[in-house]
Amino acid sequence: MTTAKKRDYSLVGESTRRAIETGLASAEWYHTDVARKAMKELMQRSDGPAIRDTIIWIVAILGSAAGIVWFWGTWWVVPFLFVYGVLYGSSSDSRWHECGHGTAFRTRWMNDVVYHIASFMLMRNPVQWRWSHARHHTDTIIVGRDAEIAVMRPPDLIKAGLAFTGILDFRYSLPTLVRQAFGTLSDDEKSYIPEMEQPKAVTAARWHIAVYVATIAVAIALRSWIPLVLIGLPRLYGTWHMVTTGLLQHIGLADNVIDHRLNTRTVYMNPVSRFIYWNMNYHVEHHMFPMVPYHALPKLHELIKHDLPVANPSMWHAYREVWPVLLRQLKYEDYYLKRELPPTAKPYRGEFHDLDITAAAAE
Amino acid sequence: MAEWVEACAVEDVDEEDVIRFDHGGRSFAIYRSPDDAFFATDGFCTHEKAHLADGLVMDDIIECPKHNGRFNYKTGQAKGAPVCVNLKTYPVKVEAGKVMIDIG
Numbered sequence: 001m002t003t004a005k006k007r008d009y010s011l012v013g014e015s016t017r018r019a020i021e022t023g024l025a026s027a028e029w030y031h032t033d034v035a036r037k038a039m040k041e042l043m044q045r046s047d048g049p050a051i052r053d054t055i056i057w058i059v060a061i062l063g064s065a066a067g068i069v070w071f072w073g074t075w076w077v078v079p080f081l082f083v084y085g086v087l088y089g090s091s092s093d094s095r096w097h098e099c100g101h102g103t104a105f106r107t108r109w110m111n112d113v114v115y116h117i118a119s120f121m122l123m124r125n126p127v128q129w130r131w132s133h134a135r136h137h138t139d140t141i142i143v144g145r146d147a148e149i150a151v152m153r154p155p156d157l158i159k160a161g162l163a164f165t166g167i168l169d170f171r172y173s174l175p176t177l178v179r180q181a182f183g184t185l186s187d188d189e190k191s192y193i194p195e196m197e198q199p200k201a202v203t204a205a206r207w208h209i210a211v212y213v214a215t216i217a218v219a220i221a222l223r224s225w226i227p228l229v230l231i232g233l234p235r236l237y238g239t240w241h242m243v244t245t246g247l248l249q250h251i252g253l254a255d256n257v258i259d260h261r262l263n264t265r266t267v268y269m270n271p272v273s274r275f276i277y278w279n280m281n282y283h284v285e286h287h288m289f290p291m292v293p294y295h296a297l298p299k300l301h302e303l304i305k306h307d308l309p310v311a312n313p314s315m316w317h318a319y320r321e322v323w324p325v326l327l328r329q330l331k332y333e334d335y336y337l338k339r340e341l342p343p344t345a346k347p348y349r350g351e352f353h354d355l356d357i358t359a360a361a362a363e
Numbered sequence: 364m365a366e367w368v369e370a371c372a373v374e375d376v377d378e379e380d381v382i383r384f385d386h387g388g389r390s391f392a393i394y395r396s397p398d399d400a401f402f403a404t405d406g407f408c409t410h411e412k413a414h415l416a417d418g419l420v421m422d423d424i425i426e427c428p429k430h431n432g433r434f435n436y437k438t439g440q441a442k443g444a445p446v447c448v449n450l451k452t453y454p455v456k457v458e459a460g461k462v463m464i465d466i467g
Contacts, residue, residue: 026411102433103431138430290430291418
């Protein structure tokens with residue numbers, strides 16, 4: 001019996017060395033064949049859909065914020081907190097994501113403006129996270145390389161549960177910004193942020209901290225919690241939707257493989273969640289073809305679904321599917337959910353996916 | 364020293380599009396701009412090894428298919444993170460319906 005090596009999720013450790021040595025780092029990934037003409041049409045940029053969605057987004061944010069101020073001190077404030085929290089603490093994640101890719105709008109500065117606003121809402125350093133996300137796309141769920149693995153193995157279920165409250169992320173994100181504002185980047189951060197970009201990361205952190213300090217000052221001056229409820233704290237009370245949708249992207253699936261069909265999940269979702277999430281429920285499609293804007297992902301899905309595992313019909317279905325896998329990973333961290341391909345799909349390439357660290361699979 | 368090689372026929376590249384051209388163990392990207400001019404650059408993104416011919420041409424910009432890094436394909440200029448290193452460009456001429464690039 002062989003003993004599997006434990007995963008080291010540091011980006012400068014043993015798993016990093018192994019990923020580079022085995023060719024998993026910066027590898028060539030599987031892509032479904034799509035004719036150039038069709039792909040070119042899907043990749044086309046347009047400002048229209050994102051301008052429409054952003055106007056709705058901003059109006060809803062301002063409207064719910066006004067409701068919070070107006071009804072503060074009464075129970076009527078609760079629905080406004082609910083809406084504002086989700087818009088601020090959850091939908092900002094998909095805006096950060098799409099605008100970071102530069103695909104939401106055709107016009108570059110529009111992507112940049114929304115990217116920076118959304119990064120602030122999420123307490124994410126816009127420079128650091130641009131680079132971490134580039135790494136996530138290069139080395140998706142490659143242990144020791146991917147800086148954005150949400151649930152590591154063996155899974156810490158308490159931590160995963162607390163993620164829905166935003167407490168852990170808040171406790172991580174704010175001190176991280178403070179540390180960066182004082183000019184210190186961690187070794188992991190330095191491993192994926194190029195040296196020439198690192199001073200920009202420090203400057204960005206200082207701007208974010210300055211706004212939070214100003215918000216606290218206003219709250220003290222007004223002797224009111226409202227400024228903090230509107231800026232900063234939604235990262236706590238409004239994060240649950242981002243976590244509910246985002247955890248499903250990769251949880252329970254294979255790691256250390258170079259086929260997004262094995263490590264990424266597409267889930268059908270209701271229209272409200274899709275608006276909040278900007279269609280990132282089509283996540284296999286997004287990872288395979290990150291050039292395709294969010295509004296074209298449903299079309300891309302129709303075009304390539306013959307080559308992908310069948311999408312989960314709902315979030316509930318996906319969580320029911322993954323829960324027993326997580327429980328089993330508590331004892332056997334190599335265990336994962338290997339998703340079935342339809343008969344029309346090209347098979348998984350065994351030589352890429354049969355490494356010892358992904359030896360056990362549930363079919 | 365100039366070394367002109369035939370890369371493709373004019374009609375092989377759609378307007379506002381790009382194709383791949385491999386020669387002598389090297390890979391190039393051949394562009395046709397919206398105003399019907401031809402340009403050539405190294406084939407691979409300077410950020411990571413992704414071929415630009417799978418990317419998207421918009422006006423003067425080629426966007427890498429892997430991380431959406433953008434270059435001006437006429438000048439090779441990198442337009443911001445995650446691309447920081449400029450792209451090498453090559454002289455191009457069109458002769459008798461053929462696109463020639465100087466890879467020397």
